[in-house]
Amino acid sequence: MRRTLAVTALLLLAVFIAACGSSESGSETTGTSTATTSAGGGDAAYLEENAALVERYLSEKGTFLPPPERSPRPQAGKHIALVSCGQTVIPSCGLEINAAREAAEALGWRTTLIDAANGDPVSTGPGIQNAVAQRVDGIFTYYVDCEYIREPLQAARDAGIPVVNSNGRDCDQSDSAAPSLFTYTIRYNAGDGSFQEWVDEVSIAQARYAIDKLDGEAHIGFATDSTSAASVAVGRTVEAAVKECGGCSIELLLFPIGDIGTRLQGKAESFLLKNADVNTVIPAYSAIMQGGLIGAIQTARRDLLVSVGEGLPEGIALIRDGKAQYGYGLSYGWEGYAAIDSLNRILNEEDPDVNSGIGVKLFDEEHDFPSGDDWVPPYDYQALYRKAWGVDQ
Template identity: 30%
Template structure:
């Protein structure tokens, strides 16, 4: 899930702009990206794992659940309604809550502007919420208000967020529970690393001698874990090499600094024939596709989560070659399933939330639409909850 609000306020703002560009059907560019190479035809990536990535790593949602308690008042503190990933996931969670008769309030954290996250939690406390959901909002960004929620015995459930006991923070954990993506990857950090590895598998198969420029956004935990997973898998490729790591801060995407840094890396490394980014906004807003076009070289570009503008790049064969997609809607329904269990005094279970590799020949969603898997997760959840569709 591309939740930029888990970073600093300015980080969230810039990334949100990238998402908005895709939502409006713009490619975020003024130039025309160069043609992207075709998808995998050979290579040394583990074939079984790669085939699974294409087929989808998603599993069945939980088949049973405690009976949802009646009439619950649930507040979702969303990173920012301006961010597509945050907003879609929250709205799907509200849809799921409506199906079981809950009142679900979405509070716009507004990317942390004006202490939005803490304000949201405090308003939820004042509204006598039965549960508070942090969606794309880290513990470290709202520690004070979370301590108040704990004092009021209000459970806090997190989706796509990091608790305060993450090694980068090293403080007391304050979440009551977190959404478990899969049994194999029960923690969000583990899931992100595995997702990053899937991106490397595609690249290795597409180009087993790839000379890669890696875009490395400094600071965000989600980017850090995803990039670590990518690099770990790339290291299994004997013929591949990272020729340069382009470090940048989030404001560099909008200011043009990232594009300048990336263009300089292309000049410095004429042998470079591949690019890897953690999330799609780096390609859209950071000017990466345009810099590739200006270079006149054939370069494979592996992107992020398959936002609509990025899948259009892939469809057109220009600016991006592949992505590893995931469902925001599934995450929303899985969030409500987790809340149901916490309120029933049960442990969270794996939600089956996975990914699916997308390239020009595989799994492209309809033009302009957000990716959704073939599996009907909504019906499965409603059946488990004993709810009507």
């Protein structure tokens, strides 16, 4: 897969190895890392290189590529289970699962929804077991780490039912002695194509933007949940990357995913008041910003450079209202379509290992700011996937 610049790829590889030893899922911690190797905001060569990377991310297409040009003719009548991380707790869960349902229906497939109660990934286990008992043809899991549903996934594997994953870590990523239980995880246009490398890059890109805007004196508050192992790992990855900037620092705010809402706002307010030197706030994803973080910012600290996370309508509105300045582009619909494309390939006994084309793209009011309510990806992925599948629009 694509392209990540050589320097960025080396950085991400190094920090990802370190991130694999991150704190336990479900824990709640506030971590600190400070690097000030030079008083004037860092090394000039570093800042120049950083600015070039930010310019690339702000370009028209960023690092996005079009989705695959071809896919096998779908077999109608399949039945698949869609496993959501929480349709109402995290809006992005609903967006991705609904897009996957739309794509599946375009192929003539029937779907069954399995939803995480209050965002608890363990609660999806009985539904997956039931889907296996019903002999579904395939399963798609979104933002649910393998470790929480190991037994149901093993049951699916034993039954020969393929499981495609998006935004979750496989069991062997959390425990090197454990088997891989996801049949396939969709690939991105980042580093080695893994979700972890993509989410690392998109998160570091937001930190790089702050470093560039604040001339190497970014003091970042990075907020992410501690329920997902991938989320914890990316926090540690960003932490390590920011250390490369002399004059920058970072504080991590980690919290259980169930805290999103009132509990998160209270914790975030305390975090911002305690860390008075923080001048930038970055959420791992937009639900964190909308689910308490923006309320804390408006109550405790308004003098901040703020990323809204993904370019969802609520985040776009915050930028228009002057409450935030930038974000990154991600189409959950594209991920949902890519997952169904992967299942289609597997069910046709084809290799699913293709580049989805999903890359990294930053935007602000001066660079490709959405004209409507939503960020629009640089390619019409729905039309391109339907063309590849040979189905009507």
